[in-house]
Amino acid sequence: MGAIDVNNIFSLSADPAAFREACLQTFRFQYQENPVYREWCELTRTDPVAVKTLNTIPALPISFFKSREVMSTSFVPQTVFESSGTTQSLTSRHLVKEVGIYRQSFLQAFTQFYGDITDWCILGLLPSYLERQHSSLVMMVDELIRLSGHPASGFYLDEHDLLSKTLQQLEAQSQKTLLIGVTFGLLDFAAAYPQQLKHTVVMETGGMKGRRKELTRAEVHNLLMAGLGVGSIHSEYGMTELLSQAYSQGEGRFTCPPWMKVLVRDEEDPLAVQESGRGILQVIDLANMYSCSFIATEDVGKVYEDGSFEVWGRLDNSDIRGCSLLVV
Numbered sequence: 001m002g003a004i005d006v007n008n009i010f011s012l013s014a015d016p017a018a019f020r021e022a023c024l025q026t027f028r029f030q031y032q033e034n035p036v037y038r039e040w041c042e043l044t045r046t047d048p049v050a051v052k053t054l055n056t057i058p059a060l061p062i063s064f065f066k067s068r069e070v071m072s073t074s075f076v077p078q079t080v081f082e083s084s085g086t087t088q089s090l091t092s093r094h095l096v097k098e099v100g101i102y103r104q105s106f107l108q109a110f111t112q113f114y115g116d117i118t119d120w121c122i123l124g125l126l127p128s129y130l131e132r133q134h135s136s137l138v139m140m141v142d143e144l145i146r147l148s149g150h151p152a153s154g155f156y157l158d159e160h161d162l163l164s165k166t167l168q169q170l171e172a173q174s175q176k177t178l179l180i181g182v183t184f185g186l187l188d189f190a191a192a193y194p195q196q197l198k199h200t201v202v203m204e205t206g207g208m209k210g211r212r213k214e215l216t217r218a219e220v221h222n223l224l225m226a227g228l229g230v231g232s233i234h235s236e237y238g239m240t241e242l243l244s245q246a247y248s249q250g251e252g253r254f255t256c257p258p259w260m261k262v263l264v265r266d267e268e269d270p271l272a273v274q275e276s277g278r279g280i281l282q283v284i285d286l287a288n289m290y291s292c293s294f295i296a297t298e299d300v301g302k303v304y305e306d307g308s309f310e311v312w313g314r315l316d317n318s319d320i321r322g323c324s325l326l327v328v
Contacts, residue, residue: 004286027057054273075290244257255307276305300312
């Protein structure tokens with residue numbers, strides 16, 4: 001059983017039957033070729049022959065990326081993405097067989113939601129991420145900056161004055177601009193340099209923990225809209241353990257590209273999974289063909305009938321709950 005062809009993944013349309021078949025083929029491949037995932041399937045007493053629907057495909061708890069090498073087939077990774085973490089906590093490590101798959105995923109998704117990258121100027125306000133050597137977000141934004149080809153595109157560590165002047169120049173030129181940043185960085189910038197942006201999309205990528213008082217998404221977005229004069233705040237939903245992103249173009253409601261889908265599972269029963277409803281989010285990311293495409297996250301939220309979803313927060317004691325079946 002071979003991996004599904006990467007071209008087939010990125011040519012998927014909105015056809016549910018084609019997506020389901022791609023998922024089942026990927027499940028069979030990863031069950032065979034990924035020892036960690038197979039072990040998890042056996043612990044959950046999954047009969048691979050009986051898996052015929054999306055909600056019966058087991059999802060690997062995301063915490064496994066902190067303690068195990070999650071690999072489908074044996075390979076020397078081209079890169080390793082690592083999550084941020086404190087000295088007291090383990091970080092997630094995503095071993096990436098082919099960086100080109102990640103590049104194709106984020107560029108095709110960006111084009112789907114925002115159009116041709118060469119129409120944009122990309123400004124990255126990612127201070128905490130730029131200090132890390134193995135951030136998938138930094139790689140994505142760095143590549144978008146390069147592909148945009150705009151002379152003003154670039155990263156801004158803590159240079160808020162320069163960023164403000166650059167934005168004013170771009171606004172005067174009516175240049176389509178994407179200001180993408182971690183939440184605390186954008187809030188600090190909006191407070192220090194309030195302005196009225198008319199040609200700029202402001203996109204937050206999360207990132208508040210330990211930096212300032214925790215705020216709700218609505219509070220964050222209201223502060224940013226007031227400070228930067230925009231009518232909505234866009235958001236990106238991605239993580240170290242994935243190779244794809246979902247985007248929200250306002251109101252915190254995310255939409256996936258065709259090779260990605262979010263399901264929802266019951267908080268008390270990790271095997272009770274539905275395609276819509278409230279609970280803990282599970283992500284199917286077919287771009288993850290050489291790690292694991294079926295991930296049980298620690299995020300709580302709601303999935304709508306049309307497949308869009310909201311993220312409300314993180315599950316308490318998630319590391320313990322996520323692996324509860326391992327101690328049964």
